Structures are given as structure tokens and as C-alpha cells.
Amino acid sequence: MKDKIRTAQCGVAAFVAAAYTLGVPSLAFAEEKTGMAVILPDMLEFIPMLVAFIILWIVLAKFGWPVFDKMLQKRSDTIQADLQKAEDARIEGERTLAEYKQELDQAKMQAAQIIADAKQTGEAARADITAQAQREAAEMIDKARAAIETEKKVAVSQLQGSVADTSVAVVSKLFGSGLTDDEHRALIERYVNEAGSFDAS
Amino acid sequence: MTEITAQSIDEALRAQLDALDTNVESREIGTVIQVGDGNARRAGLKDAKAGELLDFTGEGGKTVYGLAQNLEEDEVGAVLLGDVTAIKENDQVHTTGRIVEVPSGRGMLGRVVNPLGQPIDGKGPIEAEGYRPVEFRAPGVIERQPVNEPMQTGILAIDSMIPIGRGQRELIIGDRQTGKTAIAIDAIINQKGQDMICIYVAIGQKASTVANLVETLEKHGAMDYTIIVSATASDSAPLQYIAPMAGAAIGEYFMYNGENGQPASADNPGRHVLCIYDDLSKQVVAYRQMSLTLRRPPGREAYPGDVFYLHSRLLERAVKMSDENGGGSLTALPMIETQAGDVSAYIPTNVISITDGQIFLVTDLFFQGQRPAVDVGISVSRVGGSAQVKAMKQVAGSLRLDLASYRELQAFTQFGSDLDKATQQQLARGARMTELLKQGRYVPMPVEEQAIAIYAGGHGFLDSIEVEDVVRFRGELLDYLRGSHADVLEALRSEKKFTDDIESRLDADIEQFKGQFAASEAKE
Amino acid sequence: MPANRYQAKAEVDIYAKTLLEQLNEKGGIDAVLEARSQMEQIVAYNRSHIDLTRAASDLTMPPEKRAELVRGVFGGASPELASTLGVMAERGGLEILPRVLSSFNELISSQLGVTVVDVVTRVALDDHLRDLIKNKAKNELGGTVVLREQIDTGMLGGIIMSAGSRRIDASMNTMLEGVRTTLKKTS
Numbered sequence: 001m002k003d004k005i006r007t008a009q010c011g012v013a014a015f016v017a018a019a020y021t022l023g024v025p026s027l028a029f030a031e032e033k034t035g036m037a038v039i040l041p042d043m044l045e046f047i048p049m050l051v052a053f054i055i056l057w058i059v060l061a062k063f064g065w066p067v068f069d070k071m072l073q074k075r076s077d078t079i080q081a082d083l084q085k086a087e088d089a090r091i092e093g094e095r096t097l098a099e100y101k102q103e104l105d106q107a108k109m110q111a112a113q114i115i116a117d118a119k120q121t122g123e124a125a126r127a128d129i130t131a132q133a134q135r136e137a138a139e140m141i142d143k144a145r146a147a148i149e150t151e152k153k154v155a156v157s158q159l160q161g162s163v164a165d166t167s168v169a170v171v172s173k174l175f176g177s178g179l180t181d182d183e184h185r186a187l188i189e190r191y192v193n194e195a196g197s198f199d200a201s
Numbered sequence: 202m203t204e205i206t207a208q209s210i211d212e213a214l215r216a217q218l219d220a221l222d223t224n225v226e227s228r229e230i231g232t233v234i235q236v237g238d239g240n241a242r243r244a245g246l247k248d249a250k251a252g253e254l255l256d257f258t259g260e261g262g263k264t265v266y267g268l269a270q271n272l273e274e275d276e277v278g279a280v281l282l283g284d285v286t287a288i289k290e291n292d293q294v295h296t297t298g299r300i301v302e303v304p305s306g307r308g309m310l311g312r313v314v315n316p317l318g319q320p321i322d323g324k325g326p327i328e329a330e331g332y333r334p335v336e337f338r339a340p341g342v343i344e345r346q347p348v349n350e351p352m353q354t355g356i357l358a359i360d361s362m363i364p365i366g367r368g369q370r371e372l373i374i375g376d377r378q379t380g381k382t383a384i385a386i387d388a389i390i391n392q393k394g395q396d397m398i399c400i401y402v403a404i405g406q407k408a409s410t411v412a413n414l415v416e417t418l419e420k421h422g423a424m425d426y427t428i429i430v431s432a433t434a435s436d437s438a439p440l441q442y443i444a445p446m447a448g449a450a451i452g453e454y455f456m457y458n459g460e461n462g463q464p465a466s467a468d469n470p471g472r473h474v475l476c477i478y479d480d481l482s483k484q485v486v487a488y489r490q491m492s493l494t495l496r497r498p499p500g501r502e503a504y505p506g507d508v509f510y511l512h513s514r515l516l517e518r519a520v521k522m523s524d525e526n527g528g529g530s531l532t533a534l535p536m537i538e539t540q541a542g543d544v545s546a547y548i549p550t551n552v553i554s555i556t557d558g559q560i561f562l563v564t565d566l567f568f569q570g571q572r573p574a575v576d577v578g579i580s581v582s583r584v585g586g587s588a589q590v591k592a593m594k595q596v597a598g599s600l601r602l603d604l605a606s607y608r609e610l611q612a613f614t615q616f617g618s619d620l621d622k623a624t625q626q627q628l629a630r631g632a633r634m635t636e637l638l639k640q641g642r643y644v645p646m647p648v649e650e651q652a653i654a655i656y657a658g659g660h661g662f663l664d665s666i667e668v669e670d671v672v673r674f675r676g677e678l679l680d681y682l683r684g685s686h687a688d689v690l691e692a693l694r695s696e697k698k699f700t701d702d703i704e705s706r707l708d709a710d711i712e713q714f715k716g717q718f719a720a721s722e723a724k725e
Numbered sequence: 726m727p728a729n730r731y732q733a734k735a736e737v738d739i740y741a742k743t744l745l746e747q748l749n750e751k752g753g754i755d756a757v758l759e760a761r762s763q764m765e766q767i768v769a770y771n772r773s774h775i776d777l778t779r780a781a782s783d784l785t786m787p788p789e790k791r792a793e794l795v796r797g798v799f800g801g802a803s804p805e806l807a808s809t810l811g812v813m814a815e816r817g818g819l820e821i822l823p824r825v826l827s828s829f830n831e832l833i834s835s836q837l838g839v840t841v842v843d844v845v846t847r848v849a850l851d852d853h854l855r856d857l858i859k860n861k862a863k864n865e866l867g868g869t870v871v872l873r874e875q876i877d878t879g880m881l882g883g884i885i886m887s888a889g890s891r892r893i894d895a896s897m898n899t900m901l902e903g904v905r906t907t908l909k910k911t912s
Binding site: 214217218220225226227228229230231232233234235244245246247262274275289290291 | 898
């Protein structure tokens with residue numbers, strides 16, 4: 001508020017001074033001069049002009065200059081700040097770049113490591129798979145052998161069974177009609193003698 | 202290698218003939234009075250003992266074995282273990298003086314046998330190393346030691362929160378189609394290389410189901426250490442009844458005998474056996490049928506009075522032997538099928554009270570996609586905790602807490618009130634932990650990987666991952682660790698617990714992987 | 726049949742004892758053995774044919790009618806046995822016949838001191854063999870040994886001897902079956 005009032009006062013003073021200055025030339029042009037007098041200051045004009053000038057100067061120095069000066073100062077400050085910012089940004093940029101470079105290096109290293117790991121793992125896996133495949137193959141062969149063995153055993157037992165059946169059938173045939181009554185009785189006697197006791201528990 | 206030559210057969214026959222005993226002893230004989238429904242009543246045989254094996258001679262000299270069950274004043278009730286149609290009235294029976302025995306030994310591995318130990322897979326005869334009685338009294342207190350070794354199923358939800366120890370009896374219970382058998386199969390597959398012999402007893406199942414199972418196990422290389430005892434739905438009730446006991450007997454052979462076939466002792470360690478009874482509900486139904494046709498009085502739900510004893514004496518045979526007796530073990534995983542989730546029916550309550558814990562499988566969870574559909578809230582393991590690996594124990598405690606508070610909060614959030622940040626965080630953690638427990642079939646996880654997965658969840662590494670990505674994250678994290686940081690896995694495997702060093706390395710590794718994981722997600 | 730098993734046993738014993746005494750008085754040991762073998766046949770027949778047993782215990786029929794029916798059916802048997810069966814039918818049924826038979830067998834050895842050995846062969850025995858078997862049985866079981874011989878031409882050979890509930894099966898068929906089973910076993 002105060003600034004505004006001051007600016008207003010300043011303006012009024014300037015106006016008065018200007019009006020005064022403008023009012024004077026009408027006097028100066030009143031009489032024609034010749035010779036040196038043309039270029040020499042007419043004291044009658046000069047003194048009020050000087051006074052007006054001085055008043056104007058004082059007024060401006062008092063009120064106008066600080067404003068102007070402040071403006072300049074502000075402008076220079078802004079420029080200074082911008083420059084500083086630019087400098088900071090540059091440093092930041094360089095730092096980031098360095099960081100990125102480092103990270104990139106790290107990433108490269110990591111990638112190499114991963115590849116190496118993967119290779120190793122792959123190698124191990126391959127060895128594993130190969131071993132497993134071999135084991136499985138061996139197992140399969142074993143199983144197949146076992147199956148063949150079982151098949152053979154089944155065949156043998158079947159054969160054995162049929163041999164047994166046949167021989168028993170032959171024996172039955174022979175016994176049924178092949179023996180005389182006396183032979184039967186002799187057999188019975190043998191069996192009775194060999195048989196276990198009735199009393200055995 | 203066996204050569205099929207006339208000579209080899211000749212030799213075999215001669216050897217058998219040399220061993221032939223032509224001595225004729227007098228035998229106690231009886232006569233069949235009545236046959237039907239898989240059992241027979243016969244007069245005579247005053248010397249017969251309960252549970253004795255009887256030899257029925259049918260038409261054309263065909264021999265069928267039977268089991269003496271009811272001893273009455275002037276007759277004996279028996280069940281037939283075999284071709285029922287071959288026996289008629291007035292056929293002769295004689296006692297054998299033996300009780301029912303099954304052959305056992307290494308030759309049975311990879312085979313499918315019936316409850317009498319006879320092969321039914323067409324792969325020829327089995328060479329038995331020894332015989333074991335089907336009914337056997339379980340060892341007493343002195344011969345045992347507490348469960349102290351883990352039996353890893355390879356299933357995250359079970360190994361972390363419902364740990365099973367070697368020698369334990371853990372019931373798997375649930376409705377039909379909830380994945381009971383799947384858990385058992387995964388457990389069998391996970392025993393590869395664990396020096397464990399698995400016996401899967403299929404009772405009253407479809408023959409096609411059993412065939413599928415054999416194929417699955419073969420595909421995963423699990424048949425090499427597995428014996429399948431199969432009494433399918435078409436087998437007679439007595440066969441289904443003795444099937445679990447036969448399975449236990451086959452397993453006991455390995456437990457009571459060392460690798461060299463001699464009885465196990467301090468310097469001849471017995472082996473470890475996992476026995477799966479799938480499932481006992483069918484066995485008990487067969488036993489009910491048998492008992493009713495033997496005219497035994499029916500009790501609750503028409504089961505005979507001794508069903509509790511039937512199951513308790515079977516499951517009591519699961520044991521961890523003391524070191525003086527070889528330190529072998531027989532772990533039993535019986536299964537019970539419930540009807541509409543009713544665990545308070547007669548048989549489920551019986552078996553729950555006999556076993557050392559139970560794994561509940563719930564239909565709702567199954568259809569919500571939570572598989573295995575284990576309800577961790579009501580599933581327990583009463584003794585397995587002491588057998589759990591230390592690393593797992595360290596992380597499982599927090600998992601259990603997270604899940605418990607999650608369930609509690611979940612109930613509250615249904616009221617739709619505004620939630621504070623801490624609650625939201627807990628909910629998010631719980632949702633991820635629940636997701637973490639999902640697992641596919643036939644992909645068992647080693648215990649250290651399970652521990653790392655739970656560690657990652659428990660230490661908040663999953664909190665920033667979307668719930669849908671949790672399973673993928675788990676898989677890729679483990680792949681990553683296996684590929685690039687196998688040393689951490691190795692350290693955990695050898696230390697068996699989370700040391701500060703391992704934890705800090707693991708934290709760094711998981712963090713590193715998380716960076717990659719996020720990147721790969723953005724790319725998609 | 727009474728619900729009390731002691732009473733039931735007493736009833737069975739009465740049937741067996743009466744029958745034994747009557748037969749023994751009339752025809753001695755031969756008649757007893759004859760009736761025994763007839764009774765065995767009847768029991769074996771009844772096991773696979775339920776009709777007669779059912780008819781004999783049919784409560785819709787008057788008791789006299791049942792007795793008459795049973796006597797008619799077993800007219801060919803010894804008269805004492807037929808009348809005993811008739812009384813059984815009149816008083817309830819033939820279900821207790823197997824128990825009467827076993828009681829009867831016990832009484833033969835305890836009351837008469839006779840051991841019955843059933844012998845089945847392909848060819849008829851001669852006296853030498855009879856003595857041999859009798860001596861063997863006498864040494865092992867005691868009492869007076871009575872042989873009941875039976876010839877079965879379906880047998881290949883050998884002998885089957887049974888006394889009481891024990892049996893020595895030394896028949897060719899059984900032995901060959903044993904051989905066959907042993908030979909089929911793979912070592």
C-alpha cells in the first residue's frame with residue numbers, strides 16, 4: 001500500500017515538473033536571437049530548466065532508481081540461479097552416467113555369470129539326464145530280463161504241471177486194471193503196516 | 202537264467218519226488234452238513250480250534266480252504282476261502298493243525314496277490330522267503346519304542362501340520378470321491394528311495410480300479426517296493442475279511458526279519474513298512490455279512506459285537522520296534538469312507554478312537570478346489586509331532602497359527618464390517634497360506650522344499666503376490682533354488698533345521714527371485 | 726426239541742439207548758451195525774434232501790400221520806429203526822437224527838465195548854488182512870474190533886480205514902493226488 005502511495009506521489013511530482021518545464025519554452029521563443037547568443041544558454045531558460053531537471057533527478061533518484069535497481073538485481077539473481085541449476089544438472093547427469101555405466105558393467109558381469117551358471121547347470125543336468133537315462137535303460141533291461149525269467153518260470157511250471165498230470169494219469173490207468181487182486185492185497189498190507197496210528201492226534 | 206530244457210524239468214520233478222512224503226497219518230475228519238453264502242457248517246471235528254485252517258475236499262479231489270469260526274456242541278461253522286461252488290453237502294473236511302498263513306518275502310515286491318498270498322497278476326509263481334500267520338498278536342510294551350522317525354507323505358498339508366511317524370496309525374477318513382486313495386498313492390510314490398516297503402490292501406474295490414492303480418504306481422516306478430493285496434468286490438466275504446490281516450502279515454515279515462531273512466535284532470535291522478488298508482468300511486461290511494450268515498447275533502447297525510476288537514487288533518499290529526528288536530516299523534494308514542460326512546457313525550467312531558490321529562477329507566473343500574481337501578482344523582496327529590523334522594517344526598507352528606486366525610477372522614468378515622489394516626493383512630496372509638497348501642497329484646515334495654515353501658509364506662514373502670500366483674510362485678521359486686542356489690537346499694537338507702545363516706541366505710535368495718518373478722509377470 | 730440242551734441231550738440219549746438195547750437183544754452186534762449203517766445213509770440223504778425232514782416236522786399234519794409217513798418211507802430199514810424214526814417224527818421231527826447217530830456210536834463203544842472200523846477197498850479182504858487190521862485197531866483203540874467192509878470199484882487201490890471221527894486214507898487216489906500236488910510245486 002505504501003509503495004503504491006509512494007509511486008503515486010512520485011508520479012504527481014514528475015507531472016508538476018514536466019508541466020513547469022513545458023510552460024517555459026513559450027517564454028524562450030518569445031524573442032529571436034542572433035549570433036552566438038543562439039547557442040549560448042539563456043539564463044532565463046536555463047535556470048528553471050536546471051531546477052526542473054534537478055527536481056526530476058532527485059525525484060527519480062529517490063523513487064525510480066531503486067525500483068529499477070531491484071528489477072535488475074532480480075534479473076541477475078535469476079540468471080545466476082539458472083546457471084547454478086544447469087551446473088547441478090550437468091554434475092547429476094555425469095554421476096548418473098557413471099552409475100549407469102557401472103550398472104551396465106555389473107549387468108554384463110551378471111549376465112556372464114548367469115550364462116556360466118546356466119552352462120554349468122545345463123552340464124550337470126545333461127550329466128544327470130544321461131545318467132538317469134542309462135540307469136533307466138539298465139533298469140528296463142533288468143525288468144525285461146526279470147519278465148523273461150518269470151515267463152520262463154511260468155512255462156516251466158506249466159510244463160511240469162502237465163508232465164505231472166500225465167504221469168499221474170498213466171499210473172492211474174496202470175493201477176486200475178493192471179494189478180491182480182493178490183497184488184492189490186499185498187499193497188493194502190504194506191499200506192496198513194506203514195500207516196500211522198488211529199490214536200495219533 | 203532258467204533254461205527250458207527237458208533236463209531241467211526232469212531235475213525239478215525228481216527233486217520234488219525226493220521230497221515226497223508217502224507216510225499216511227490218521228486225520229480227524231468231519232462232514233459238511235450245509236453250505237451257502239460262503240460258509241459251511243459241518244459235523245464232527247471235535248478237535249477243531251477257532252481260527253484253524255480247515256481242508257475241504259470237494260468233488261474230484263479239489264481242495265478248498267476254510268477258516269473255523271463258530272465252535273458249537275456238535276458242529277463247527279466255517280467260512281470258505283476259495284471256490285465256494287466246489288463244496289457240497291456230505292463232502293469231507295479235515296483239520297490241518299495250522300492257522301491261516303501267508304507267504305512273504307522280497308519275491309512279492311511288485312506283485313499283486315490275493316489275501317492268501319497267491320499271485321493274481323499272471324507273472325508266475327512267487328518264491329516265498331517265509332510264512333507269517335494272518336492273525337498275530339501285536340508286540341507288547343517292552344518290544345516297542347515311541348515313534349521317532351518321520352514317514353513323509355510328500356504332501357505339504359499333511360507333512361507340515363499332521364505329521365505321520367513310522368509306526369503310527371493314521372486314519373484317512375472322508376466321503377466318497379474326496380481323494381482318500383490319492384493321498385495313499387502319493388504317500389507310496391514318495392517312499393521311493395526311502396528304504397520303505399509299501400503294502401496296499403485293496404478291499405472290495407473294482408478290479409479295474411486296482412488295475413489302474415497298479416499302472417499308476419508302475420508309471421512312477423513305485424511298484425518296485427510295493428505289494429498289492431487285492432480282494433476285489435467279486436471275492437468272497439471271508440477273503441475280504443482277512444485281506445487287511447494278510448497285508449499286515451506280509452508286512453510283518455519284513456519288519457520282524459532283517460535283510461538276510463533272519464529274525465531282526467540289534468545288529469540285523471528290521472525293515473520299514475507302510476501298510477495301507479483301502480478301505481476298512483468294506484472289510485467290516487464283509488465281516489458283517491460273514492457273521493450274520495454264521496448266525497452270530499447282530500449288534501448296532503447289524504455289525505457283530507466284536508467289530509471294535511476286529512479293528513483294534515489289526516491296527517495294534519502297527520508298531521515301531523525297539524532297537525534290540527531291529528528297530529523296524531509298520532505304519533498303518535487305514536481308510537474309512539463316511540456317508541455324507543457323518544463321522545459319528547459306528548465304524549468311524551470306533552476307528553477314530555483306535556488310531557493315533559486322523560486326516561479328514563471334506564467334500565466342500567474338494568469342490569472349492571482346495572486339493573488335497575484336508576480339513577486342517579479337525580485333522581490331528583497325536584504322536585507324529587515328535588517324529589517331525591526340526592526345520593518343518595520351526596515353520597509349521599506359524600503356519601498353524603496363521604491358518605487358525607485366518608479361519609477365525611474369515612467367519613467375522615462375513616458380517617461385512619470395515620476391517621482395519623492388521624485384520625486385512627491377516628486375512629491376506631491366511632488366503633495365501635491356504636493357497637500354498639494346494640498340491641497336484643503324483644507330485645510329492647521333499648521335506649526341505651516343503652519347509653522353504655512354508656518359510657516363504659510365513660515370513661511374508663507371499664504377501665505382495667496375488668493369490669492366484671501363489672502356487673506358480675512356489676513352483677518357480679523352488680525351481681530357481683534348485684537351479685541356482687542348490688547350496689541352500691543342500692544346507693537345509695544336511696542341517697535339518699533353519700539356522701541364522703540359512704535363514705539370511707534364504708531371505709536374500711527369495712528376495713532376489715521375487716524381483717525376477719515380478720518382472721516375468723509384467724511381461725505377460 | 727427242548728430248549729434246554731441238557732434235556733435235549735437226554736432225549737437224544739434215550740432214543741439211542743433204547744434203539745441199541747432193542748437191536749442188541751434181538752440180533753446182537755450184527756443187527757446193531759446194520760442199523761448203524763442204515764442210519765448213516767439216512768442222515769447223509771437227509772442232508773442233501775430237505776423234503777423228508779421238512780415233512781416230518783410239519784406241524785400242520787397230525788403227529789400220527791407224520792409217524793405213519795416216516796414208517797412208510799423207512800419200511801425197508803430194520804423194524805426197530807423204523808419204529809424209532811416213527812416216534813421221532815411223532816414227537817417233533819427228524820432234525821435230531823444226526824445227534825442220535827453220534828450218541829448211538831458212542832454207546833456202541835461204551836456199552837458194548839466194540840470198536841467199529843469201516844474199511845473201504847477195491848478188492849475184497851482176505852482173513853490175513855482182516856487180522857492185520859483188527860490187530861492194528863485193537864492195539865491202538867482197544868475194545869473188540871469189528872470190521873465193516875465195503876468194496877468200491879471206483880477206487881484205484883489201497884485202503885481207507887475209519888474209526889470214529891478219525892480216518893486213515895491210504896487209498897491210491899489220495900496218494901496220487903498228493904504226488905500230483907507235490908510235483909506241480911515249483912521249487
